Amino acid sequence: MVQDRVPLGIVGLDRMIEGGIPKGRIVIVVGGPGTGKTLLGMQFVINGIKDYNENGIFVSLEENKRHLYQAMNRFSWDLNKLEKSGKFTFVDASPIRRSPGEVKIGKYVVGKRDFSMLGFINTIEQLADSTEAARIVVDPLATLIFQYADLYERRNAFLDLMESLTATGATCMVTMEAPTQSTKDFVEEEYLAHGTIVMQRMQIGRAMTRVIQIRKMRMTAADDQPRPYKIDESGINVFADETLF
Numbered sequence: 001m002v003q004d005r006v007p008l009g010i011v012g013l014d015r016m017i018e019g020g021i022p023k024g025r026i027v028i029v030v031g032g033p034g035t036g037k038t039l040l041g042m043q044f045v046i047n048g049i050k051d052y053n054e055n056g057i058f059v060s061l062e063e064n065k066r067h068l069y070q071a072m073n074r075f076s077w078d079l080n081k082l083e084k085s086g087k088f089t090f091v092d093a094s095p096i097r098r099s100p101g102e103v104k105i106g107k108y109v110v111g112k113r114d115f116s117m118l119g120f121i122n123t124i125e126q127l128a129d130s131t132e133a134a135r136i137v138v139d140p141l142a143t144l145i146f147q148y149a150d151l152y153e154r155r156n157a158f159l160d161l162m163e164s165l166t167a168t169g170a171t172c173m174v175t176m177e178a179p180t181q182s183t184k185d186f187v188e189e190e191y192l193a194h195g196t197i198v199m200q201r202m203q204i205g206r207a208m209t210r211v212i213q214i215r216k217m218r219m220t221a222a223d224d225q226p227r228p229y230k231i232d233e234s235g236i237n238v239f240a241d242e243t244l245f
């Protein structure tokens, strides 16, 4: 039996993963700067609201609300309007970076002297519950977990986050910067997540091409070939029938 799917609403990409992300699962989007991770997350949430009547939460750890909303206007997505409808919830979690001191997200205190992952998690859980969110995006994850220098602690922090995201029942996407050290080309968290989507720029012939690849998608007969994608006024478009070479 094929697991229930939650479509991203990006036709080419959905086709690569049998219609969408397995319902209730967590997918990591890994990519270099400017590859479109934030955009992909936004499209996932906005398409959910517009096409599938599913509420969504976007947790932003880096970009502030004003800048992000402005950037999304470019794609004719009016986030203020979606927010007023109650279907879209924006969480500005950037105060986390400003610890120590009391750390707050909206009205929630998530840490006293320094950031607590548990506090963050509680906040997300409460919001997911009160807004009945079916889709949650955390963008980007690095800010959250790189404060744990120890690999074991970092792994545990990520597992805690995964566990609570899973408990919400929502289908989730977390973004992650691609590793810059050349010793390995994946991030540790990929082992733990249910799926990984990789976005990158590649030189093909003389041209730079944007390329997307499903590196992992549990329970899915995924197309694992790199496929080209474009970003234009309509957002991200994936060309699932095109090969690169």
Ligand SMILES: Nc1ncnc2c1ncn2[C@@H]1O[C@H](COP(=O)(O)OP(=O)(O)OP(=O)(O)O)[C@@H](O)[C@H]1O
Binding pocket: 031, 032, 033, 034, 035, 036, 037, 038, 039, 040, 074, 231, 232, 233
């Ligand atoms: N109207 C447009 N037409 C074409 N490309 C666009 C348009 N608007 C934005 N872009 C491109 O989309 C990308 C924005 O992607 P986004 O901010 O989602 O990337 P990101 O991977 O989240 O980057 P970062 O790592 O800096 O957070 C940029 O590379 C930008 O050039």
Ligand SMILES: [Mg+2]
Binding pocket: 037, 038, 039, 139, 140
């Ligand atoms: Mg981004």
